[in-house]
Amino acid sequence: MPVEPTPRRRRLGTEIRRAREALGWSQEEAAQRLGYRALSTVSKIENGSQGVKVQQLAHFFEVLAQDHRQGTHIMNKNDLDPAWLTNQLSRAQWQTASSGGSTCVQVAFLDNDIIAIRDSKNPDKAPHIFDDAEYDAFVAGIMRGELRRS
Numbered sequence: 001m002p003v004e005p006t007p008r009r010r011r012l013g014t015e016i017r018r019a020r021e022a023l024g025w026s027q028e029e030a031a032q033r034l035g036y037r038a039l040s041t042v043s044k045i046e047n048g049s050q051g052v053k054v055q056q057l058a059h060f061f062e063v064l065a066q067d068h069r070q071g072t073h074i075m076n077k078n079d080l081d082p083a084w085l086t087n088q089l090s091r092a093q094w095q096t097a098s099s100g101g102s103t104c105v106q107v108a109f110l111d112n113d114i115i116a117i118r119d120s121k122n123p124d125k126a127p128h129i130f131d132d133a134e135y136d137a138f139v140a141g142i143m144r145g146e147l148r149r150s
Contacts, residue, residue: 005048007109007132017046019064033063080114080129089116089127096120 005013020030020042027046028039036042044050052060092108104120108127115135118127130138141147 007113007115007135009048009051010109011113011132012052013046013048016042016052016060016064020046023064030064034060085110085114085129088114092116094118094123 020027025033026039027042031037031039031042034042041050045052088110089108092110094106094108096104096106106118106120106123108116108118110116113132115130115132116127117130117135119125
């Protein structure tokens with residue numbers, strides 16, 4: 001059964017891929033150095049469909065020659081530079097989630113753990129901005145049916 005990538009897994013996977021590419025390594029070489037038998041494991045981690053346990057992060061950062069604090073940085077959405085956010089939203093790749101009706105929600109995963117959500121019928125209206133934890137809680141609430149009207 002395939003696992004749905006979370007924003008956090010995607011972000012970590014992107015950082016791991018960037019570090020691997022900066023070293024000039026193939027996925028196969030990274031898999032060997034990280035102690036995996038198959039390059040598909042590195043591929044799954046990089047695309048976010050497989051997570052990395054917190055206990056493994058120090059090993060990843062050591063092998064990939066990264067400062068372990070870089071992978072734990074989370075930007076505070078309340079401290080966002082408006083110019084940065086405008087730039088991010090102008091380059092955003094919006095994903096449309098449809099339930100088959102005429103109303104659709106669009107989601108964009110921005111840099112620095114920021115997620116934007118907007119109404120597809122009103123794309124010029126300012127989107128709702130979430131940090132990673134808020135977005136995860138929001139989606140979990142939807143999945144549990146907590147956000148239904150009475």
